[in-house]
Amino acid sequence: MKYAGINTKRFHNIDRQVYNDGALKSKTKELMGLVSSLVLRCDDCIMYHLIRCREEGVSDKELEETLAIGLIVGGSITIPHIRRVWDAWDNMKQNYNFPKGKNKYG
Amino acid sequence: MKYAGINTKRFHNIDRQVYNDGALKSKTKELMGLVSSLVLRCDDCIMYHLIRCREEGVSDKELEETLAIGLIVGGSITIPHIRRVWDAWDNMKQNYNFPKGKNKYG
Amino acid sequence: MKYAGINTKRFHNIDRQVYNDGALKSKTKELMGLVSSLVLRCDDCIMYHLIRCREEGVSDKELEETLAIGLIVGGSITIPHIRRVWDAWDNMKQNYNFPKGKNKYG
Amino acid sequence: MKYAGINTKRFHNIDRQVYNDGALKSKTKELMGLVSSLVLRCDDCIMYHLIRCREEGVSDKELEETLAIGLIVGGSITIPHIRRVWDAWDNMKQNYNFPKGKNKYG
Amino acid sequence: MKYAGINTKRFHNIDRQVYNDGALKSKTKELMGLVSSLVLRCDDCIMYHLIRCREEGVSDKELEETLAIGLIVGGSITIPHIRRVWDAWDNMKQNYNFPKGKNKYG
Amino acid sequence: MKYAGINTKRFHNIDRQVYNDGALKSKTKELMGLVSSLVLRCDDCIMYHLIRCREEGVSDKELEETLAIGLIVGGSITIPHIRRVWDAWDNMKQNYNFPKGKNKYG
Numbered sequence: 001m002k003y004a005g006i007n008t009k010r011f012h013n014i015d016r017q018v019y020n021d022g023a024l025k026s027k028t029k030e031l032m033g034l035v036s037s038l039v040l041r042c043d044d045c046i047m048y049h050l051i052r053c054r055e056e057g058v059s060d061k062e063l064e065e066t067l068a069i070g071l072i073v074g075g076s077i078t079i080p081h082i083r084r085v086w087d088a089w090d091n092m093k094q095n096y097n098f099p100k101g102k103n104k105y106g
Numbered sequence: 107m108k109y110a111g112i113n114t115k116r117f118h119n120i121d122r123q124v125y126n127d128g129a130l131k132s133k134t135k136e137l138m139g140l141v142s143s144l145v146l147r148c149d150d151c152i153m154y155h156l157i158r159c160r161e162e163g164v165s166d167k168e169l170e171e172t173l174a175i176g177l178i179v180g181g182s183i184t185i186p187h188i189r190r191v192w193d194a195w196d197n198m199k200q201n202y203n204f205p206k207g208k209n210k211y212g
Numbered sequence: 213m214k215y216a217g218i219n220t221k222r223f224h225n226i227d228r229q230v231y232n233d234g235a236l237k238s239k240t241k242e243l244m245g246l247v248s249s250l251v252l253r254c255d256d257c258i259m260y261h262l263i264r265c266r267e268e269g270v271s272d273k274e275l276e277e278t279l280a281i282g283l284i285v286g287g288s289i290t291i292p293h294i295r296r297v298w299d300a301w302d303n304m305k306q307n308y309n310f311p312k313g314k315n316k317y318g
Numbered sequence: 319m320k321y322a323g324i325n326t327k328r329f330h331n332i333d334r335q336v337y338n339d340g341a342l343k344s345k346t347k348e349l350m351g352l353v354s355s356l357v358l359r360c361d362d363c364i365m366y367h368l369i370r371c372r373e374e375g376v377s378d379k380e381l382e383e384t385l386a387i388g389l390i391v392g393g394s395i396t397i398p399h400i401r402r403v404w405d406a407w408d409n410m411k412q413n414y415n416f417p418k419g420k421n422k423y424g
Numbered sequence: 425m426k427y428a429g430i431n432t433k434r435f436h437n438i439d440r441q442v443y444n445d446g447a448l449k450s451k452t453k454e455l456m457g458l459v460s461s462l463v464l465r466c467d468d469c470i471m472y473h474l475i476r477c478r479e480e481g482v483s484d485k486e487l488e489e490t491l492a493i494g495l496i497v498g499g500s501i502t503i504p505h506i507r508r509v510w511d512a513w514d515n516m517k518q519n520y521n522f523p524k525g526k527n528k529y530g
Numbered sequence: 531m532k533y534a535g536i537n538t539k540r541f542h543n544i545d546r547q548v549y550n551d552g553a554l555k556s557k558t559k560e561l562m563g564l565v566s567s568l569v570l571r572c573d574d575c576i577m578y579h580l581i582r583c584r585e586e587g588v589s590d591k592e593l594e595e596t597l598a599i600g601l602i603v604g605g606s607i608t609i610p611h612i613r614r615v616w617d618a619w620d621n622m623k624q625n626y627n628f629p630k631g632k633n634k635y636g
Contacts, residue, residue, distance in 0.1 A: 003590060003616055007336045007598045010328065011178075015606050018178045018325045023167035028134055029175060035138045036145045036179040037607065039287075041466065042571065044610035045179075060427060061129035068431045069135060072117075072124045073142040073151075075251075075287030076439050077461065080468035086427055109272060109298055113280045113442045116434065121288050124431045143289065145605075147360065148253065150292035166321060174325045181569075181605030182333050183355065186362035192321055215378060215404055219386045219548045222540065223496075227394050230496045230537045235485035240452055241493060244459045248497040249395065251460045254359065256398035257497075273447035281453060284435075284442045285460040285469075329602075336602045341591035346558055347599060350565045354603040357499075357566045363603075379553035387559060390541075390548045391566040391575075393463075393499030465572065484533060492537045500545050501567065504574035510533055 019052070027056035031066045038070035038078055038085075046081060047088060054092050063089065125158070133162035137172045144176035144184055144191075152187060153194060160198050169195065231264070239268035243278045250282035250290055250297075258293060259300060266304050275301065337370070345374035349384045356388035356396055356403075364399060365406060372410050381407065443476070451480035455490045462494035462502055462509075470505060471512060478516050487513065549582070557586035561596045568600035568608055568615075576611055577618060584622050593619065 004012070019029045030052040037045035053063065067082050110118070125135045136158040143151035159169065173188050216224070231241045242264040249257035265275065279294050322330070337347045348370040355363035371381065385400050428436070443453045454476040461469035477487065491506050534542070549559045560582040567575035583593065597612050 003594050003619075005591075005594045005598055007332050008594070008601060010332050011598075011601055011606075012609075014325050014328050014332075015178050015609075018171075018174050022171050023165060024137075024171050028137075029171070031130075031134075032138055032141045032172065032175050033179065036141050036176065039142045040145055040179070040607050042607040042610065045607050059129060061429075064427050064429045064432070065124075065128050065130050065135070066138065068124050068429055068435075069138050070142065071287075071432060071435055072121050073139065073146070073287050073289060075283075075285050075290070076435075077285060077464050077466045077469050078287070079439075080466065089427075109276050109301075111273075111276045111280055113438050114276070114283060116438050117280075117283055117288075118291075120431045120434050120438075121291075146289050148289040148292065151289050167323075170321050170323045170326070174323055174329075177326060177329055177605070179605050179607060181601075181603050181608070182329075183358050183360045183363050183603060184605070185330075185333075186360065195321075215382050215407075217379075217382045217386055219544045220382070220389060222544050223386075223389055223394075224397075226537045226540050226544075227397075227496050230489075230492050234489050235483060236455075236489050240455075241489070243448075243452075244456055244490065244493050245497065247456045248459050248463045248494065252395050252463055252497070254395045254398065257395050271447060277442075277446050277448050277453070278456060280442050281456050282460065284439050285457065285464070333602050336595075336598050340595050341589060342561075342595050346561075347595070349554075349558075350562055350596060350599050351603065353562045354565050354569045354600065357570055358603070377553060383548075383552050383554050383559070384562060386548050387562050388566065389499070390545050391499050391501060391563065391570070393495070393497050393502070395497060396499070485535075488533050488535045488538070492535055492541075495538060495541055500541075501570050501572040501575050503542075503545075504572065513533075 027053070027058060030056055031058065031062070035066050035070045035073075038067065038081055039074035041074070041078065041081055043081060043084060046085060050085060050088055051092070054089075060089075133159070133164060136162055137164065137168070141172050141176045141179075144173065144187055145180035147180070147184065147187055149187060149190060152191060156191060156194055157198070160195075166195075239265070239270060242268055243270065243274070247278050247282045247285075250279065250293055251286035253286070253290065253293055255293060255296060258297060262297060262300055263304070266301075272301075345371070345376060348374055349376065349380070353384050353388045353391075356385065356399055357392035359392070359396065359399055361399060361402060364403060368403060368406055369410070372407075378407075451477070451482060454480055455482065455486070459490050459494045459497075462491065462505055463498035465498070465502065465505055467505060467508060470509060474509060474512055475516070478513075484513075557583070557588060560586055561588065561592070565596050565600045565603075568597065568611055569604035571604070571608060571611055573611060573614060576615060580615060580618055581622070584619075590619075 001012075019026055019033060030049050034046060034049040034053055037049055063085075067085060071078050071082060125132055125139060136155050140152060140155040140159055143155055169191075173191060177184050177188060213224075231238055231245060242261050246258060246261040246265055249261055275297075279297060283290050283294060319330075337344055337351060348367050352364060352367040352371055355367055381403075385403060389396050389400060425436075443450055443457060454473050458470060458473040458477055461473055487509075491509060495502050495506060549556055549563060560579050564576060564579040564583055567579055593615075597615060601608050601612060
């Protein structure tokens with residue numbers, strides 16, 4: 001971030017705040033961030049939101065239903081990304097101290 | 107739909123069921139359908155899900171927070187679509203009998 | 213095209229030739245142009261290739277199977293475009309002298 | 319904008335400032351906004367930046383070379399949008415008082 | 425697939441059947457799957473369909489003409505993917521027992 | 531390129547010429563190629579244009595302002611690509627003989 005100008009910094013600031021609790025809960029918002037990243041097929045973005053979903057206590061079934069919406073909206077081109085989601089999810093579940101979502105898209 | 111083959115019909119069938127109540131509520135799923143359609147910038151899809159969101163009792167503030175996520179994820183190219191969402195939303199609120207979401211993307 | 217520079221003109225020239233008969237027939241290539249335009253959701257491009265498909269004698273069933281591939285690959289966001297394809301196709305079939313595909317994307 | 323929350327307002331604020339004069343001139347930045355909007359195929363965004371380009375004194379030739387880059391990067395699916403650019407450009411040139419770019423994507 | 429719900433399983437089922445022989449041959453449909461994956465720039469999807477194209481007996485020239493359509497429709501951003509297609513194609517030709525396309529996007 | 535047909539070769543030829551000096555300088559055009567590649571999220575394309583930008587003498591601040599436009603237009607899904615840009619830029623600056631941009635997307 002050493003090169004980031006004022007507009008870039010402001011954008012990152014909004015990017016953090018938009019997922020905070022409000023009329024909708026942070027958990028719901030992270031699922032929205034996940035499904036948006038899925039239909040746009042950005043693996044780094046997907047993984048960031050997946051970690052946040054785990055931190056927010058998303059269940060297997062909630063995750064599956066969210067991915068199913070992304071699959072139907074975005075089509076078969078989302079399939080490779082969905083496979084990587086489940087591999088990462090399994091990995092997170094097997095490791096007690098899953099990585100913290102502090103360094104976005106890091 | 108008179109030309110629709112078996113695979114197309116099956117797809118439409120899944121497309122209806124994926125937003126049904128489950129581990130996540132239909133309301134949450136329709137908001138996910140909305141934000142996915144927004145970042146992919148499909149106006150017809152957005153309008154379908156917007157009607158469904160209204161039917162599910164989504165509030166102004168819940169809608170705004172959902173659109174803000176789409177705006178941050180998808181960038182300024184989503185702005186024209188967000189303007190059209192609010193115009194349609196205002197219109198729905200002023201008309202008691204808003205159109206039913208039966209004929210998808212009709 | 214009065215503003216078109218040399219590179220733009222050259223591009224348009226390739227754009228015409230790439231659908232000509234070769235190892236694959238022009239009909240197959242126009243179906244490929246159609247499905248590509250569908251998953252990228254460009255209505256003007258879709259309509260151009262649809263006219264060319266009609267000129268090449270594509271059948272209802274061949275069209276349906278092509279659109280089904282686009283639907284599965286591209287997801288439900290392609291549905292509004294597929295509806296417009298069938299409306300236009302019906303219209304072409306009812307009018308003996310369907311428009312010629314000379315003026316691309318015109 | 320009556321529904322816009324704090325994050326949305328902040329985004330719009332950045333969206334205005336990012337095209338201001340800096341190490342690169344506003345004219346160059348508007349051309350970048352134009353070519354980005356073209357490859358993402360957002361007509362409203364394209365038209366906003368086209369008006370700004372005219373305000374910044376972009377020449378026919380500078381516009382053509384910019385669109386040619388968008389055409390090569392984004393492919394033939396950009397062609398319908400490029401046609402609409404030139405129609406709007408001709409219209410702007412024939413009307414002395416072209417519309418001011420105040421109401422973004424309005 | 426251990427997490428896959430009913431809708432996801434149904435989608436995968438359609439995804440298999442849509443490329444089967446019908447009014448159009450499976451070979452033509454796989455070329456359509458390939459060009460769609462190319463313009464959407466999904467490497468895993470491209471590789472899956474490339475293997476299927478090889479199984480269906482697609483020739484070098486048929487492949488080249490298909491990729492040329494994708495290149496013109498999708499623009500220069502498809503170039504890196506096309507390079508990877510030819511590298512994989514050469515590799516398939518040099519190895520008699522090329523991988524079977526059973527595990528989709530695996 | 532051994533498989534490239536005549537249309538593919540012609541496309542590559544245009545792809546080279548469209549960034550040459552004209553009404554706009556090559557440096558400006560490479561920045562346009564960069565921002566277009568960024569909003570379309572093609573890492574190989576981004577890296578090609580980044581090398582060309584370095585060859586054209588683009589400054590840190592010019593690069594930052596260009597990336598900020600891409601970030602605002604394309605949204606948070608561009609963030610992982612922007613991170614990779616800065617890592618590559620730092621690497622180029624530390625190595626006197628940075629790679630020449632001869633082999634496009636190579």
